[in-house]
Amino acid sequence: MAVDTLLERITDYANRPDPYPLYAELREAGVARQTDGSYLVGGYYDIVALFHNPRLSSDRRNRAGTYSGLPADEEEPRPFIRLDDPEHRRLRSLATRPFGPPHSPGRIDAMRDEITRITDELIESLQGRTRVDVVDDFAYPLPVSVICRLLGVPREDEPTFREWSNAIIDSGDIRPGEDLGTSQRAGNQARAQMGRYLVDLAEQRRGRPGDDMLSAFVNDPDPSGGLTREELAATAVLLLVAGHETTVNLITNGVLTLLRHPDQLARLRHEPDLLPGAVEELLRYEPPVHLLERIPLTHVDVAGTTIPKGVPVLLVLASGNRDPKRFRDPDRFDPTRRDNQHLGFGSGIHICYGAPLARVEAQIALVALLPHLTTATLVEDPPPYRNSAVLRGPRHLPIELAPSPQTR
Amino acid sequence: MPGPGDLREGPIVIVGASLAGLRAAEALRERGFTGSLAVVGDEPHPPYDRPPLSKQVLLGMSAADTTGLPMRRDPDADWRLGVRATGLDPVGRQVLLADGESLPYDRLLIATGTRARPWPRPEQAALDGVFTLRTRDDAGCLAERLAAGPRRVLVIGAGFTGSEIASACRERGIEVTVAERGTAPLVGALGGTLARFAAGLQRAHGVDLRCGVTVTALCGNDGGRFTGADLSDGSHIDADVCVIAMGAVRNVEWLADSGLAAGPHGVACDAGCRAFDMYGIVTDDVFVAGDVSRFPHPLFDYQMLSLEHWGNAVAQAEVAAHNMISSGPPRRPHLAVPVFWSSQFGVNIKSVGVPTYSDQVVIAQGSLSERRLVAVYGYRGRITAAVTVNMAKWLEYYQGLIEAAAPFPPAPGAADGHPLVTEFALPSDVPDPRGLSHGPTVALTGHLPDRRLTVVRAAG
Numbered sequence: 110m111a112v113d114t115l116l117e118r119i120t121d122y123a124n125r126p127d128p129y130p131l132y133a134e135l136r137e138a139g140v141a142r143q144t145d146g147s148y149l150v151g152g153y154y155d156i157v158a159l160f161h162n163p164r165l166s167s168d169r170r171n172r173a174g175t176y177s178g179l180p181a182d183e184e185e186p187r188p189f190i191r192l193d194d195p196e197h198r199r200l201r202s203l204a205t206r207p208f209g210p211p212h213s214p215g216r217i218d219a220m221r222d223e224i225t226r227i228t229d230e231l232i233e234s235l236q237g238r239t240r241v242d243v244v245d246d247f248a249y250p251l252p253v254s255v256i257c258r259l260l261g262v263p264r265e266d267e268p269t270f271r272e273w274s275n276a277i278i279d280s281g282d283i284r285p286g287e288d289l290g291t292s293q294r295a296g297n298q299a300r301a302q303m304g305r306y307l308v309d310l311a312e313q314r315r316g317r318p319g320d321d322m323l324s325a326f327v328n329d330p331d332p333s334g335g336l337t338r339e340e341l342a343a344t345a346v347l348l349l350v351a352g353h354e355t356t357v358n359l360i361t362n363g364v365l366t367l368l369r370h371p372d373q374l375a376r377l378r379h380e381p382d383l384l385p386g387a388v389e390e391l392l393r394y395e396p397p398v399h400l401l402e403r404i405p406l407t408h409v410d411v412a413g414t415t416i417p418k419g420v421p422v423l424l425v426l427a428s429g430n431r432d433p434k435r436f437r438d439p440d441r442f443d444p445t446r447r448d449n450q451h452l453g454f455g456s457g458i459h460i461c462y463g464a465p466l467a468r469v470e471a472q473i474a475l476v477a478l479l480p481h482l483t484t485a486t487l488v489e490d491p492p493p494y495r496n497s498a499v500l501r502g503p504r505h506l507p508i509e510l511a512p513s514p515q516t517r
Numbered sequence: 518m519p520g521p522g523d524l525r526e527g528p529i530v531i532v533g534a535s536l537a538g539l540r541a542a543e544a545l546r547e548r549g550f551t552g553s554l555a556v557v558g559d560e561p562h563p564p565y566d567r568p569p570l571s572k573q574v575l576l577g578m579s580a581a582d583t584t585g586l587p588m589r590r591d592p593d594a595d596w597r598l599g600v601r602a603t604g605l606d607p608v609g610r611q612v613l614l615a616d617g618e619s620l621p622y623d624r625l626l627i628a629t630g631t632r633a634r635p636w637p638r639p640e641q642a643a644l645d646g647v648f649t650l651r652t653r654d655d656a657g658c659l660a661e662r663l664a665a666g667p668r669r670v671l672v673i674g675a676g677f678t679g680s681e682i683a684s685a686c687r688e689r690g691i692e693v694t695v696a697e698r699g700t701a702p703l704v705g706a707l708g709g710t711l712a713r714f715a716a717g718l719q720r721a722h723g724v725d726l727r728c729g730v731t732v733t734a735l736c737g738n739d740g741g742r743f744t745g746a747d748l749s750d751g752s753h754i755d756a757d758v759c760v761i762a763m764g765a766v767r768n769v770e771w772l773a774d775s776g777l778a779a780g781p782h783g784v785a786c787d788a789g790c791r792a793f794d795m796y797g798i799v800t801d802d803v804f805v806a807g808d809v810s811r812f813p814h815p816l817f818d819y820q821m822l823s824l825e826h827w828g829n830a831v832a833q834a835e836v837a838a839h840n841m842i843s844s845g846p847p848r849r850p851h852l853a854v855p856v857f858w859s860s861q862f863g864v865n866i867k868s869v870g871v872p873t874y875s876d877q878v879v880i881a882q883g884s885l886s887e888r889r890l891v892a893v894y895g896y897r898g899r900i901t902a903a904v905t906v907n908m909a910k911w912l913e914y915y916q917g918l919i920e921a922a923a924p925f926p927p928a929p930g931a932a933d934g935h936p937l938v939t940e941f942a943l944p945s946d947v948p949d950p951r952g953l954s955h956g957p958t959v960a961l962t963g964h965l966p967d968r969r970l971t972v973v974r975a976a977g
Binding site for chain 2: 158195
């Protein structure tokens with residue numbers, strides 16, 4: 110197979126506003142070997158098959174020597190997203206106990222009022238303004254407030270961990286041809302600092318639990334002993350970072366998409382019952398996570414190509430979401446689309462842990478924004494994007510609002 | 518033969534108002550059927566879901582009358598509920614009903630499903646405290662009796678239904694004895710190797726499990742109340758409640774004089790859900806779907822399969838509905854890979870393929886001791902089924918291997934920290950279904966794979 114530069118082009122910042130033609134090229138190729146040796150997979154069915162293939166690892170320690178990056182011991186501790194079973198299973202189960210069923214089935218539902226209150230406050234703060242940055246003024250502060258509330262992190266500490274969060278996201282980006290050592294070291298350092306901060310917060314609640322998840326983690330009566338200090342740090346960092354960095358993009362991509370489709374926007378405004386479906390369609394059409402890496406533990410055949418053991422495979426979820434073999438008219442944004450089993454939250458054992466929360470946040474946020482968006486216009490299209498090709502979304506989304514946004 | 522235009526008009530009659538009947542009715546309308554549609558059901562209730570009956574309902578978590586199936590769209594049907602179909606006149610194209618009426622049809626869908634196999638001695642079955650579990654009313658009565666706190670429940674048969682009932686009893690703190698004619702619970706569906714695991718699970722949860730025995734008599738007191746049962750090993754069980762969970766009987770009696778290929782294994786049909794007549798000639802106006810059907814499946818050597826699976830009822834009903842209003846090449850085959858699930862004793866069991874269509878089995882992921890595993894079944898060197906215990910998220914991968922007829926045993930290298938033991942494939946130990954008191958969940962016509970060329974005759 111010819112060696113391809115698709116990954117370099119996908120990660121090239123110039124293509125951030127519209128990587129979709131490159132994804133179409135990738136689907137044409139099926140599997141594409143890249144100049145850095147890694148492989149790209151872009152077909153829906155191939156991606157789903159790999160997600161469910163037990164011979165693919167999420168643990169980077171399984172990379173072959175030339176792809177290994179930093180020495181393994183510099184990357185401890187690992188969050189469960191980067192581990193395989195049985196460690197993945199144990200840590201994810203412990204993290205799920207205070208978050209979802211069966212032990213905490215009502216957690217997310219119980220947050221609806223709180224999320225609505227935070228949303229309303231943010232909307233309130235926009236009153237009278239004619240120019241708004243959807244990211245800084247709404248889509249970023251909302252999930253940050255929500256995840257802080259959920260974990261039990263003081264909202265006023267946000268500037269502190271924002272730096273750390275940026276460094277962690279940066280270290281997870283994919284940039285072929287660049288020496289990742291610097292950003293990975295910075296990411297590890299940020300992870301360690303954020304971990305210490307979160308563990309300290311949690312320790313303050315040992316024996317004096319609030320209704321937040323850090324309290325639940327340190328006061329878990331689980332007979333297996335619950336999370337160690339290192340595991341707690343890794344898990345809490347993962348939840349804090351993943352809990353807001355992706356939702357920001359989901360909401361912002363949603364606003365951008367709706368402003369680009371005024372007919373759909375008008376329709377949703379009059380039929381708010383369509384919103385849950387619209388959020389699913391956004392997760393398909395403009396997903397927050399574009400790429401995920403897996404490592405074959407043995408030679409793995411994909412669409413006629415053998416990917417050798419230890420060589421990274423990049424699953425291009427956003428490409429699978431636009432695969433015409435799976436979705437009819439895939440480049441069309443259709444909030445009423447049925448049979449919409451998108452890859453926005455991944456699939457298989459690592460399927461997004463926070464998906465229920467992300468769905469609720471995006472639904473509440475868009476419901477609240479809809480009345481204001483009907484008279485809004487984009488200041489820049491495309492808007493300036495964040496650097497990351499993995500977590501793709503606008504860095505800013507300036508819009509002009511009509512002078513009196515409350516008029517309906 | 519009617520032309521394509523006529524097929525969108527009726528009348529169509531569906532006999533059977535449960536999952537397959539409802540989904541077929543919805544699918545007919547979705548695909549543009551505009552004619553008159555009648556749905557006949559012998560129970561008075563609108564279509565309801567059965568899986569919760571042996572789980573949430575017995576646990577007291579939901580009432581029996583809350584399991585109604587949601588309608589995806591109003592099928593705009595003439596619902597004939599509480600009336601039994603008693604016969605079929607295939608020449609005059611009429612369904613005969615117990616109330617003396619007859620319904621004319623252009624095309625007919627048979628979706629009459631199964632009923633609980635009754636205890637063979639009616640006077641013993643009539644004792645107060647003896648139950649079967651198939652219908653919503655059965656579940657309501659049994660749940661009420663469990664809520665009253667019996668000292669001990671006797672479950673006869675350790676198939677999926679019997680095992681789930683035993684699990685619900687233990688979860689409610691009720692003592693339970695399970696009597697199973699085979700060597701272990703679930704043996705008829707999963708084979709002997711995994712069945713030994715199921716036996717361990719039951720015993721670990723405090724079930725008094727008796728295998729290799731049959732119940733010879735149900736005993737009652739002078740007031741006609743069930744008090745216990747005698748077993749074939751000479752022992753006696755004192756119990757207040759007895760549940761007969763000996764599998765299901767297919768509801769085919771009403772077709773006795775119809776000339777269709779209808780028998781104890783169900784109504785035979787082709788891959789397009791068209792019923793065969795008794796000469797093996799395919800009909801063009803009688804279709805079959807759900808538990809009552811038996812159909813050829815290419816992944817399993819085109820042997821006739823009978824499945825009592827929720828997913829099969831849905832998939833087959835949709836194919837049948839599509840074919841009822843299509844003619845010629847647009848007709849589609851029903852080739853879905855069988856999938857079923859069960860939850861019991863704190864574990865989730867999920868299966869894809871046909872585990873009894875196998876000669877060997879390996880644990881490909883996880884382990885018995887962790888109670889998390891994937892068992893992969895093979896027949897003559899290819900993968901034919903996989904069963905997960907608390908690892909359902911991997912099932913899709915193995916489904917792909919089954920569909921691709923991938924080699925058995927699967928290659929090593931799973932990402933779950935366990936060395937693969939695929940070199941230690943064990944016999945899957947599939948029992949002869951004639952030896953089981955309850956039918957296996959899957960019935961294959963013809964031969965058992967581990968007994969090549971052994972003809973299996975219908976029991977009874």
